[in-house]
Amino acid sequence: MTPEEKKYLEWRRTRKDVGCVFARLLAIDPALYKQRVLRLRGDVVSELASSIDRIVVDGIAAADVAALTIVMPEIIQLEILVGVALALPATNGWKVTRTLLKDTPAGSVVALGVTREIPFGGEKTLPSETLFLGDFDPFPRTRRSPLPALEVFVGQPLASDPKTGVTSTKANLAHMTVVPPLATKVEKSAWENSPKMRRESLGLTADGPDNDLRAKAKVSLVVPLALAESLGCAP
Numbered sequence: 260m261t262p263e264e265k266k267y268l269e270w271r272r273t274r275k276d277v278g279c280v281f282a283r284l285l286a287i288d289p290a291l292y293k294q295r296v297l298r299l300r301g302d303v304v305s306e307l308a309s310s311i312d313r314i315v316v317d318g319i320a321a322a323d324v325a326a327l328t329i330v331m332p333e334i335i336q337l338e339i340l341v342g343v344a345l346a347l348p349a350t351n352g353w354k355v356t357r358t359l360l361k362d363t364p365a366g367s368v369v370a371l372g373v374t375r376e377i378p379f380g381g382e383k384t385l386p387s388e389t390l391f392l393g394d395f396d397p398f399p400r401t402r403r404s405p406l407p408a409l410e411v412f413v414g415q416p417l418a419s420d421p422k423t424g425v426t427s428t429k430a431n432l433a434h435m436t437v438v439p440p441l442a443t444k445v446e447k448s449a450w451e452n453s454p455k456m457r458r459e460s461l462g463l464t465a466d467g468p469d470n471d472l473r474a475k476a477k478v479s480l481v482v483p484l485a486l487a488e489s490l491g492c493a494p
Contacts, residue, residue, distance in 0.1 A: 261298045263332045267406050268296065285326070285435060292435060293325035293414065302333045308346035311409060312353070318413040319377055325414030325435055334407040337395045338490065341482050343409075344373050344391060345492055352376040354386065357494040360472050360481065365397040369487035369494060370472070373479040377430060379416050387412045388431040391480035398481065399474040431476045 260268075272287055285292045295318060299310055311329060318324045334340050347353040356372040374386035392398070393407035416430035427434075473481045487493040 260296065261330075263298050263330050263406055264296050264328075267328070267330045267404060267408055270405050285432075289328070293323055294328060294435075295321075295324045295326070296328040296330070298330045298332065300333055301331075302335070302339050304339060304342035304346050307331065307334075307339075307343045308349065311343070312347065312350040315375055315411065315413060326410065326412050326432060329409045331407045331409070334393070337393070337397070337482070338486070340391055340393055340395070340407055340480065341371070341486075341490060341492065344371050344480060345490075347373060347375075352384075357487075357492060358478075359484070359494050363473050363481070364399070364471060365473065365481065365483065367484040368397055368473065368481040369484060369492060370475075370478040370481050371492065372477050374429070375411060375413075377413055377416065379427070379430075385416050385427060385430045387416075388429060388476050389479050390432075390476075397473075397483050399471050401474050402480070429477075433476070 268289065271285075285294055289296050297314070299307060299314075301307060301310075314327060314329060318327045331340075331343075334343075345355060348355055352375050354374050354376075358370045358372065359367065360370050361367050373389040373391070375389060376384040377387045379385040389409060389411040390402070391407070391409055392402045392404040394403050394405055410432060412430050412432050412434050414434065416427050417434050418427060419425065420427045420429075421433045472478065482490070482492065484493065
């Protein structure tokens, strides 16, 4: 494992800003949980997007991979990371949505929702919600990783959504199978405590809003409105 990969996993495993209990658990031993972690060099948007797509195609086909973490240490500007997200739909199975979020802690931002279709039994597919992380000011604290990275679930989605219990219509890292399986009581406690930990990790006060829309699973990354307009990705 490269130093960059180790640095990213160390952040995932130890920082309180990472409010998700399951994310911390997976970072302890990625291989055990079928999470493939790798480093991707370069900062050319088209090349990065093509490489990411190839990695995801390989991950979907691999029986020993349920999730991918791609660390991209040479991206130093948010514009490049945004460009990668916007370039992915040039390849099959990717989609990007754009939503304006007003009055967030970072002001007015455009939320980009990046998904990749993955198999869901038979010939069906589900959109898997992709996360982009990095130490960029507009990002919420839960996404402020020390190095830019992409995370996406590519395994077999659960038949029922792990949070709502209804039939799954999308997938994300919450569909990871914990190995060994958590005892029912422990798993229930983890789900119940995650909202509290999430609130604390986002720095939300007791008398303030109960969430930060920038940190929703369906939001892959956010772009300041002015930057989004200059890049042509404002809704």
